[in-house]
Amino acid sequence: MLSIKNLHASIEGTPILRGINLEVKPGEVHAIMGPNGSGKSTLASVLAGREEYEVTDGSVDFLGKDLLDLAPEDRAREGVFLAFQYPVEIPGVSSTNFLRTAVNQVREYRGLEPLDAVKFLSEMKEKMKLVEIDQKLLSRALNEGFSGGEKKRNEIFQMAMLEPKLSILDETDSGLDIDALRVVSNGVNKLKSNENATIVVTHYQRLLDYIVPDYVHVLYKGRIVKSGTKELALELEEKGYDWIKEEVDAAV
Numbered sequence: 581m582l583s584i585k586n587l588h589a590s591i592e593g594t595p596i597l598r599g600i601n602l603e604v605k606p607g608e609v610h611a612i613m614g615p616n617g618s619g620k621s622t623l624a625s626v627l628a629g630r631e632e633y634e635v636t637d638g639s640v641d642f643l644g645k646d647l648l649d650l651a652p653e654d655r656a657r658e659g660v661f662l663a664f665q666y667p668v669e670i671p672g673v674s675s676t677n678f679l680r681t682a683v684n685q686v687r688e689y690r691g692l693e694p695l696d697a698v699k700f701l702s703e704m705k706e707k708m709k710l711v712e713i714d715q716k717l718l719s720r721a722l723n724e725g726f727s728g729g730e731k732k733r734n735e736i737f738q739m740a741m742l743e744p745k746l747s748i749l750d751e752t753d754s755g756l757d758i759d760a761l762r763v764v765s766n767g768v769n770k771l772k773s774n775e776n777a778t779i780v781v782t783h784y785q786r787l788l789d790y791i792v793p794d795y796v797h798v799l800y801k802g803r804i805v806k807s808g809t810k811e812l813a814l815e816l817e818e819k820g821y822d823w824i825k826e827e828v829d830a831a832v
């Protein structure tokens with residue numbers, strides 16, 4: 581599904597990603613972990629196509645297409661979901677209207693009929709139940725100041741509605757309380773199928789108490805320096821990142 585080869589990326593001339601290799605197959609959940617500043621969010625941003633980042637080497641193949649060649653909105657239409665591509669705060673627009681537009685754009689791209697208001701509503705109800713989101717949240721205009729947990733809930737709901745093939749969730753290091761962690765993990769677990777894949781980026785080992793990843797990768801200084809199964813996350817929880825830093829730094 582996703583094949584990242586020797587990916588290098590810089591920001592303002594500073595190299596951040598220094599040769600990332602990663603293969604993701606349908607049905608898999610991958611966790612990308614690592615100390616602060618190792619390049620986790622940069623990787624997510626490069627995959628999303630954020631303009632500030634310059635890819636200087638390497639390739640990213642997504643279902644046979646060169647992902648790096650696609651505009652961000654086309655990446656989304658091809659089935660890549662990045663939570664932060666879909667803003668949760670748009671003054672004066674309710675998330676429902678926003679989402680219907682987004683869903684129908686994706687459907688159109690996939691050659692499917694747009695959902696009319698009735699069908700969209702029934703689809704919404706089904707997915708709301710699945711990710712346990714409150715209806716009140718969705719009818720609220722999106723500039724009303726969502727809490728961290730509400731933003732997460734909304735994000736996971738958007739993901740459920742858009743039915744992406746590959747979801748990349750960057751659980752940034754701040755402001756994720758235990759409820760938000762639970763929302764994200766329940767969503768990921770429930771939406772998991774043999775046809776989709778998820779990459780969860782996190783600094784926190786504790787997210788992986790809830791999400792069971794098939795693979796865990798440790799990013800450090802812009803490279804994946806260790807990969808393993810969920811046992812690796814448990815080891816990190818116990819020992820932290822210092823032993824990995826020492827291993828890598830000693831080898832240089």
Ligand code: ADP
Pocket residue numbers: 591592596614615616617618619620621622623632
């Ligand atoms: P992580 O998500 O693993 O904590 P980031 O990808 O956010 O790491 O950051 C990786 C490195 O890139 C850090 O050293 C950070 O300071 C640097 N960096 C990130 N964004 C910018 C930016 N906009 N300008 C300059 N440096 C940046």
Ligand code: MG
Pocket residue numbers: 616617621753
């Ligand atoms: Mg960080």
Ligand code: MG
Pocket residue numbers: 620621622752753
């Ligand atoms: Mg980050």
